[in-house]
Amino acid sequence: MIDLRSDTVTRPTEAMRRAIASAEVGDDVFGDDPTVNRLEAMVAERLGTEASLFVTSGTQSNLCALLAHCGRGDEYIAGDTAHTFRLEAGGGAVLGGIAPQPVATETDGLPNPDAVAAAVKPDDTHFARTRLLCLENTKNGMVQSPERMDEAIKVARDADLSVHLDGARMWNACVELGVSGAELVAGCDSVSMCLSKGLGAPAGSLLSGPRALIDEARKWRKMLGGGLRQAGVLAAAGIYALENNVDRLADDHARAALLAAGLADIDGIEVNAVNTNMMFISIDGASSDLQQRLADRGVLCDVRRTRGHKGPSPYAQLAGTRLVTHLGINDDDVRAATAAFAAALSDSA
Numbered sequence: 001m002i003d004l005r006s007d008t009v010t011r012p013t014e015a016m017r018r019a020i021a022s023a024e025v026g027d028d029v030f031g032d033d034p035t036v037n038r039l040e041a042m043v044a045e046r047l048g049t050e051a052s053l054f055v056t057s058g059t060q061s062n063l064c065a066l067l068a069h070c071g072r073g074d075e076y077i078a079g080d081t082a083h084t085f086r087l088e089a090g091g092g093a094v095l096g097g098i099a100p101q102p103v104a105t106e107t108d109g110l111p112n113p114d115a116v117a118a119a120v121k122p123d124d125t126h127f128a129r130t131r132l133l134c135l136e137n138t139k140n141g142m143v144q145s146p147e148r149m150d151e152a153i154k155v156a157r158d159a160d161l162s163v164h165l166d167g168a169r170m171w172n173a174c175v176e177l178g179v180s181g182a183e184l185v186a187g188c189d190s191v192s193m194c195l196s197k198g199l200g201a202p203a204g205s206l207l208s209g210p211r212a213l214i215d216e217a218r219k220w221r222k223m224l225g226g227g228l229r230q231a232g233v234l235a236a237a238g239i240y241a242l243e244n245n246v247d248r249l250a251d252d253h254a255r256a257a258l259l260a261a262g263l264a265d266i267d268g269i270e271v272n273a274v275n276t277n278m279m280f281i282s283i284d285g286a287s288s289d290l291q292q293r294l295a296d297r298g299v300l301c302d303v304r305r306t307r308g309h310k311g312p313s314p315y316a317q318l319a320g321t322r323l324v325t326h327l328g329i330n331d332d333d334v335r336a337a338t339a340a341f342a343a344a345l346s347d348s349a
């Protein structure tokens with residue numbers, strides 16, 4: 001199957017499985033797993049931070065960050081389409097007593113800097129204490145340059161807020177911009193990144209930042225049930241992914257552009273946006289039936305009936321059908337998927 005639902009559907013390659021099989025392991029709750037320790041050190045080094053923490057998922061990573069930065073009665077600001085705000089089951093509020101304060105999102109996914117400034121609460125008994133700004137890069141695949149992130153970071157600094165980057169797909173941004181991980185995240189206090197999306201590992205994320213914050217996050221991870229034992233089998237996959245699968249993200253971006261160009265030529269498909277390894281399309285007559293006809297032709301995707309709008313905007317894109325390229329998609333798959341869409345749509349005509 002040509003699976004375009006997400007870049008999380010990748011399976012470990014033979015080489016990654018060999019790295020997993022030969023991983024040296026120990027009990028990570030004692031700090032004894034050499035492979036976990038190596039991965040944590042490697043990510044801290046690549047991001048120019050003091051320390052890192054291996055966690056089970058991006059959601060756990062962002063939640064550990066919220067809990068480490070904020071206490072009960074504190075507040076964090078995030079874009080109103082941000083993953084931390086919309087798609088993590090309200091964990092910060094449920095488990096931390098931390099109030100979310102969403103603000104308008106710009107066309108590239110950055111929380112609007114003026115809206116951030118306006119959302120910061122004064123020191124007054126009526127208000128929650130505003131503590132943290134959460135950024136997200138990439139956002140729906142959209143990239144913000146470090147300079148662009150700095151526009152919001154400056155507002156946060158002026159208000160004495162800390163800054164957390166949800167960088168689940170931060171390496172896609174680095175590859176697209178031609179900057180290092182450390183350059184991208186230089187203005188942030190903490191960073192979350194996923195190994196299990198475009199990088200092709202089966203599970204795992206890392207939270208990085210100053211040593212004291214990471215020590216605090218480690219305690220929260222324990223409370224969240226995320227203390228793993230011989231986690232080196234997973235960390236080995238992460239090390240393999242960072243060493244081998246970062247630069248190749250450029251291929252995913254090129255294939256997304258190629259697929260979008262092919263789909264744009266098909267009657268009944270409108271390409272609303274192509275961002276790094278994702279595209280958002282509107283399909284005439286979109287239905288579960290169409291989704292089945294695509295599956296019958298070997299293409300898996302999540303067909304949305306709702307139409308997105310043209311142009312780069314997190315609001316515009318959310319409504320349409322999302323297609324994602326990843327290391328399981330080669331050039332032949334792009335050609336076959338384009339042909340499958342053309343055939344599945346002409347069947348319905």
Ligand SMILES: *Cc1c(COP(=O)(O)O)cnc(C)c1O
Pocket residue numbers: 056057058059060062083084136138166168169194196205
């Ligand atoms: C996927 C994702 C997460 C959460 O990661 P999981 O590993 O699925 O919990 C967080 N933020 C962004 C931007 C993501 O895309």
